[in-house]
Amino acid sequence: MPDTALPRPLPVRVPLVNEEWGIWKSLQMARSNVLRIIPELSTRLPIVSGKTGKRWHMVTDPAGIKRMVLDNLDIYPKSVVTKNLLKPAIGESIFIAEGADWRWQRRTAAPVFTHRNMMNLAPIMTGAAERCADRIAAAGPRAVNLLDEMVNTTFDVIADVTFSGGEAFDRSGVHRAIEDYISEAGKISLFDILGAPDWVPRPGRVVSGQAMRETKAVADRAIEERAARGHDGVPDLLDLLLAGEDPKSGRKMTTAELRDNLLTFIVAGHETTALTLAWSMYLLAFDPAIQDRARAEAQAVLQGRAATGEDVEHLPFIRCIIDEALRLYPPAGMVSRTAMEDDVLCGREIRKGDTCIIPIYALHRSKLLWDDPDTFDPDRFADRKSVDRYAYMPFGDGPRICIGASFALQEAVIILATVISRFRFTPVPGKEPEPVMILTLRPEGGVWLTAEPA
Template identity: 75%
Template structure:
């Protein structure tokens, strides 16, 4: 069923501007659905790749509706999305599916909480990610970029799975900025817990599709329960140790959260609240940035002209050294590459809300209890919003003010916009610039990544690239 109101194109296409593209000009993409699916087919598809249940028509229309066990609506209209995420936020809380998937691992943290409980946590955490604090943590990002370069160089002429290396690089960063390499924090145990939970519990179950309550057991989450308990135990011990012993040096995220208080109520986070939010920052802070980096490297290997421009910018600014926080503002094209990678492969490729009241979107009735989905992957590739949306063109972001705000949502938007967005972008630019200043990346034939979303949009099969060391500027 197609929304009766059509959006006006925000990026007009002109036939004489560019030649028609062929499949060879297009980076890998998710095949979207062209025929309706029932509950069982939807479940099977979603367990392999959540994005594969998006109808292809969602890239051509502002709104698509249907029923799979319950009524749902996919919304790609920027004005309607603004209504959901900003103007009528309280009537569109995160869906039960989202909460059921993540609550066992990260509790009622910022990502899950709603209403007053979310607001006070946000007030406590917001100063942690101030520009000053993020800049103070930049040397940790620079050091991690240097270590990544050393690993790539040591691999010699062999291909490297850059997706795996970026996960290692960003986890090193988040472990250091969270706990400052504190000996009480077993980062390997936390990493194992995260991986086990995503692998076993992240797959959508039929119970989630049907909206069953939390107390109905999910087999996958039971299997991952031991790793999650161990992850929480390790984090609790680290929080208590820091509370009792303190920490010298540049304040890390744990220090800042321990010192933080709600400016309105003076409330501070207890150990469980600190732990759940720290685990949220660890999961979100390394996984999503690693994906941005991996997809950026894949895209630049795919388009050598773009990579050449990135190389020239990085070598001009860095002159052979690793990038720092102060360099980020001088590297606009590399930032544009990261922005375009986030458009084509948004880590959170779909967000889901539950309507808590009757409403109207795009002239269509929304009933209380309906699932309202913003399929960010389809939004970012909607032909009514983007010119040649499947193409890799970083120059789309040369003027960010020209990009309609609610047509581009890699970090969400409204009051619940990702609190660590500036941290993630600074980290991405530092690491990408350092890599592009020292290596030329080329793809390995026949090993293209497969974009698959379970909880995040990962390059299944890895991003296998050959890295040729480069000379000085």
């Protein structure tokens, strides 16, 4: 008998380009969603090249990516435009710096993110997760926007682990300033991706630096106050950075350097984790069987108590769900580099000045690298060693891999396990999110789910 089984439904995805667009059509699509300019061919070929004002190459071949981010790292720095996009918020921090300036900051900050320090910060994550669950319960049996909940929860965490106990730190003001910056100044245009000069106008971008300037002033005061009076209890990120020094030169960070790096952790640390959690919640509501399996694991481990740092390693399926959410909806859906010398990638000639793009969204859905790439299947991460490290790059890779990856993953596991152990989530009809990349890949319209006690 013929197989009459219906194809498995797929979670929401970005429609990639199947036709050649001119520069104006590309600009129009990029303004609405930068990922819309990725050719669908990039999910079926190792490299796709073209010219939209200037030469560009999109690389989804693991060996080619390794050459860009590890073997020939200095030839492929972050584009100047990308740096200028972020500089008003995070200055010359570890995320933007290059060369020797980056190396000493990385050496100084790396010890902050040891396993021991991350475990010490776990109770802060647990407290924020419990407060999130309490808010969802108090909302009653009605639809809740889990995107808003996750943004608020992860900001609670990052505020507590950066400026704990600091009365000089205006949390709500900093939160507003960062949200405004991401939604306005953070809008990436096609010109940013292609590395066009700063003087080329970016249509639709409104940059207001006043709120960020005020936030930096507030952060400077909080840092100087902490340095003067010290801090009792478990050291937070500020304490650890204040005590840190470059093991090679003995150099310590100035107030401005501390502030820029702390703001980097705040901007990157809460936004990306919140999105990962929001997309995870969407996927769990999308697939009730996987949600039930996740809840069973969380309830068996937590047994009605608050999560601890030690619980994380005993929640492998929760971690697989987070890994799969990061594959399907990577917060940084595209990374742009500028070739500083002639080179060869995937047998293709690269000229000095060419824009080389890692379209991480397409990489994670490559038909050459993944089975059924558009399908939600957390079990593909049951054996992480089987996954090519340059086929899966939610945190980047090479020397510049995200320094806070272990922090983000621990936080995400604790929050997701806490929430899913207490509630059963179902989608709200007609409220399906749309994946849209502004500075990060967000669920446009929010993640609206109905929560019922489990």
